[in-house]
Each structure stands twice: as structure tokens, then as C-alpha cells.
Amino acid sequence: MPKHNTPKDPKILEKKLNYTFKDKKLLLEALTHKSCKMAYNNERLEFLGDAVLDLLVGEFLFQKFPNAKEGELSKLRACIVNEKGFMKLAKSLDLGAFLYISQSEENNKGRQKASILSNAFEALMGAIYLESELTYLKDIVLELLEQNYAKIDLASLFTDYKTALQELTQAMYGEIPIYTLMGESGPDHQKSFEIALSVNGVEYARAKGSSKKDAQQKSAQIAYEKLSALYQNHHTNNRKEKL
Known part of the structure; x- marks a missing residue:
């Protein structure tokens, strides 16, 4: 000891x-x-x-x-x-x-x-x-x-995809997502924002919303669904390899 x-x-x-x-x-x-x-x-x-x-x-x-x-x-x-x-x-x-x-x-x-x-x-x-x-x-x-x-709970998880995604990407890559404003369109009273989401230099999602926050949540949801499936597959494959 x-x-x-x-x-x-x-x-x-x-x-x-x-x-x-x-x-x-x-x-x-x-x-x-x-x-x-x-x-x-x-x-x-x-x-x-x-x-x-x-x-x-x-x-x-x-x-x-x-x-x-x-x-x-x-x-x-x-x-x-x-x-x-x-x-x-x-x-x-x-x-x-x-x-x-x-x-x-x-x-x-x-x-x-x-x-x-x-x-x-x-x-x-x-x-x-x-x-x-x-x-x-x-x-x-x-x-x-x-x-x-x-x-x-399901409600808090699925209404705050940004938080859920950040926890997932930190576990997978030790990185947090980067949200990039790609453009704005429409009149001032009806703006549309396009956000691209990348992790570790790879773009996983792109979405539009009525606000930057809305677009970020939408892109986070897309990326979360992709990466959570990837994480589960990787987790399962690693276990099979160890066996």
C-alpha cells in the first residue's frame, strides 16, 4: 500500500x-x-x-x-x-x-x-x-x-436540449458544443435566425428559429439525438469487444 x-x-x-x-x-x-x-x-x-x-x-x-x-x-x-x-x-x-x-x-x-x-x-x-x-x-x-x-424527468430533459447535449459531449469528447450564427433573415418584427452547431470541429446540426435561443435549442435537439445514438452504439460495441 x-x-x-x-x-x-x-x-x-x-x-x-x-x-x-x-x-x-x-x-x-x-x-x-x-x-x-x-x-x-x-x-x-x-x-x-x-x-x-x-x-x-x-x-x-x-x-x-x-x-x-x-x-x-x-x-x-x-x-x-x-x-x-x-x-x-x-x-x-x-x-x-x-x-x-x-x-x-x-x-x-x-x-x-x-x-x-x-x-x-x-x-x-x-x-x-x-x-x-x-x-x-x-x-x-x-x-x-x-x-x-x-x-x-423527461420534461426538463427534452425542453433543455442544450444542457443535455453539453453533458453528453463532455462525457464523449471532453468538449462543449459551439453555436455559430450563420445568418439572419426576414423583417425586424419576424426575424429568422440560423444556427450551426459543431462539436470537436464537426458540424452536427443546423436549424432556424424565431430567436437565437430558439434556433440553438432546435439545433441542440438534432445533435443530441444523433450523438446519444452514437454514444449508445459505441458503449455497446466497447462492451462486446471486451467480451
Whole structure:
């Protein structure tokens, strides 16, 4: 165990989870980042946790929105099952304080990094699944989701595509969308604005609206629908490749 790190006692984390590990080595593995250069790290558990969380988040949304369509549920899941979404859950547990990371990562504020936190969260959930399968894990995950995503709803998501798209593009590319005014037309009392939306140098949408804000929302909706489908396909293909 690296001496230069002083993470919190994992017993505190177990108390937060209301779960006590039978195999303490498994817990230690879930909390150990690869930067430590130990004989073990949390990458394999991260892979397992990712798959299980995909299922449990899907069930959470399925139960929470009994009238939602498949496409709507997929979009909601994409807002949670990503780096930013899992970082939020990790932070609710103060997970960063329990991690074993290298001195270099410590110096670079690794305990606050989205990638490290989200991966560690997946690993932790994977470790609990190995010990208990879904018996305890389901309750733990559903409670965390209720605490952190109780206010998630279809109306707010689909009326504010700009926010939803920004969260998605940050998870996918680490970038935010760029909105460019391409032109204006019509008389002053009936103006029409055309907005082009690009991410990472690629244009994904172009739309017109009665105001710049309206045109931005319309272009954000088009881009969101394209990218959320792309994100889900990429997520599924990655899992298949790992298998």
C-alpha cells in the first residue's frame, strides 16, 4: 500500500454504503488506481461494474418512468451512464478520499478527476457484485440513484436540449458544443435566425428559429439525438469487444 497516500479508512466507506466487504482485498483492489503500479488495480472490476450499472440504471429508469418510450429511456440512461454521471455518484460517497493513487496523480488532484472517480465507482460496484451478485448491489445503486437523480424527468430533459447535449459531449469528447450564427433573415418584427452547431470541429446540426435561443435549442435537439445514438452504439460495441 503506497505510503505517500493517506486515504480515509475504508470502514467509513463501508458504513456509507451500508455494506461490509467479506473480502477486504477485493475492496482494496477496487480502490487502487493503476497509477500506483501495484500488482493489482481496479481496471478489471471497472469493466464488470460498467456492465452491471448499465443494467441497474436501466431498471431504475424503467420503474421510474412507466409511460416512457424506449428511445426516451435510452436518452435518459445516456445522461447517467457516462463519466460525468458516475462521477456525481462517486462524489456523493466522497469516494475520492478513499482511493489509492500515485504521488503524481495526488499532485495533479487525481482524487477530483472525473475519469478516476467514475472508474473507481464502477470498480466498487463491480466488487460488491462479485461478493453479493445483485442481492445487495441493487439496493445500494437504486438508493444512490434516488438520492442523486430524484429530479431527473423527461420534461426538463427534452425542453433543455442544450444542457443535455453539453453533458453528453463532455462525457464523449471532453468538449462543449459551439453555436455559430450563420445568418439572419426576414423583417425586424419576424426575424429568422440560423444556427450551426459543431462539436470537436464537426458540424452536427443546423436549424432556424424565431430567436437565437430558439434556433440553438432546435439545433441542440438534432445533435443530441444523433450523438446519444452514437454514444449508445459505441458503449455497446466497447462492451462486446471486451467480451
